[in-house]
Amino acid sequence: MSFIAEKFSEIAPSQTLAITAAAKKMRDEGIDVASFGAGEPDLDTPQHIKDAAIEALQEGKTKYTPATGIAELKEALAAKLLVDNGIEYEPSQISINCGAKHSCYNAILACCDPEDEVIIPAPYWTSYPEMVRLAGAEPYVIETKRENGWKLTADEFEEAISGRTKMLILNSPNNPTGAVYSQEELEAIVEVAASEDILILSDEIYEKLIYNEKKHISTAALSEEAKALTITVNGFSKVYAMTGWRLGYTAAPAEIAKAISIIQSHTTSNPTSFAQYGALAALQGDQGMITDMVEEYDMRRQYMMSRLQKINNIEIVEPEGAFYFLVDTTKIGLNSMNLTEKLLSRYQVAAVPGAAFGYDMSVRLSYATSLDVIKKGLDRFEEFCHAH
Numbered sequence: 001m002s003f004i005a006e007k008f009s010e011i012a013p014s015q016t017l018a019i020t021a022a023a024k025k026m027r028d029e030g031i032d033v034a035s036f037g038a039g040e041p042d043l044d045t046p047q048h049i050k051d052a053a054i055e056a057l058q059e060g061k062t063k064y065t066p067a068t069g070i071a072e073l074k075e076a077l078a079a080k081l082l083v084d085n086g087i088e089y090e091p092s093q094i095s096i097n098c099g100a101k102h103s104c105y106n107a108i109l110a111c112c113d114p115e116d117e118v119i120i121p122a123p124y125w126t127s128y129p130e131m132v133r134l135a136g137a138e139p140y141v142i143e144t145k146r147e148n149g150w151k152l153t154a155d156e157f158e159e160a161i162s163g164r165t166k167m168l169i170l171n172s173p174n175n176p177t178g179a180v181y182s183q184e185e186l187e188a189i190v191e192v193a194a195s196e197d198i199l200i201l202s203d204e205i206y207e208k209l210i211y212n213e214k215k216h217i218s219t220a221a222l223s224e225e226a227k228a229l230t231i232t233v234n235g236f237s238k239v240y241a242m243t244g245w246r247l248g249y250t251a252a253p254a255e256i257a258k259a260i261s262i263i264q265s266h267t268t269s270n271p272t273s274f275a276q277y278g279a280l281a282a283l284q285g286d287q288g289m290i291t292d293m294v295e296e297y298d299m300r301r302q303y304m305m306s307r308l309q310k311i312n313n314i315e316i317v318e319p320e321g322a323f324y325f326l327v328d329t330t331k332i333g334l335n336s337m338n339l340t341e342k343l344l345s346r347y348q349v350a351a352v353p354g355a356a357f358g359y360d361m362s363v364r365l366s367y368a369t370s371l372d373v374i375k376k377g378l379d380r381f382e383e384f385c386h387a388h
Helices: 006-010 015-028 048-059 070-083 100-111 128-134 154-160 183-196 224-229 254-267 274-282 286-306 336-347 371-388
Strands: 096-097 118-123 138-143 165-171 199-203 228-233 248-251 325-326 362-366
Touching: 006 165, 006 286, 015 228, 015 274, 015 336, 048 274, 070 096, 070 228, 070 248, 070 274, 070 325, 096 100, 096 325, 100 118, 100 165, 100 199, 100 228, 100 248, 100 254, 118 128, 128 138, 138 154, 165 183, 183 224, 224 228, 248 254, 286 325, 286 371, 336 371
Parallel strands: 118 138, 118 165, 165 199, 199 228
Antiparallel strands: 096 248, 228 248, 325 362
């Protein structure tokens, strides 16, 4: 007899974390591994953010906070969403959670019942389907096309809708593809969602990491109708290099925000108190580091693109946001688990298998690592590709 809940039979562990752990183990053993696995900035958290958290600790701000976060931070987020994204939310509609991952899960849990379907365009961030299953609902995956820039079209969305469809998950800029949806593309998707009363979970964690003079568009900013259907998710991990701080947030219609607050009150109680003061400093401090970060990533992105475009038996789509390349390895003929295992064991290159993102014949390469590692890793990756 198993004491484990039946739903866990369908839940897979995070392959992105697994590959990072495997690469770290090899490095600890003295092996020179070039890792493209990381989904986090290689930069340190800015000092003024650390100082604000330290000051909060020293001032004794170590007690419980309201379940959805301190008032000052929620007010600052409401101002940020208005200025940066063009969306007006009351602070009561904002919930600060333990990372954007937690924010996504809270939103799904708040809105989805067993037997509900959640449409997820693939390639997708690896945790979306598992979150849906944990909530008791069912993921319905739509495979997008490379020739469409790995983006869901309104027609594909409409065709996938059933009487059980409750939610669509959109991630722009996208992990793992770097795809960025235009205003026109989002408007067409919202029109379909509105006609069927389908919620949109808009994961915008990479909103500031965007290139080629592209502009990030928040789904909820398109219209009042879009706002009424959208749960906006964002956080501090990527743009402020605060991955370990575990702070994200949702901004949602009042009824959904209330449900998220109840969930949080019975699970985490609240986000970490002193970390919230660091996040407040992140929002209120100098934003120049974001420009510097984007410029650095763009330089790495362009270098990687110039190298990858010259390898004959792979295909890429230029990423316009985030810090990843999804490399289509169909011509190599190996499934992604086999490919990444060989790449790591024989060539000491860590990459995340495409199976984790719902597109098996691919690997994800992150450029959130130093240019030296990128050069060394691409030399080895090119050698591997030529050998196959």
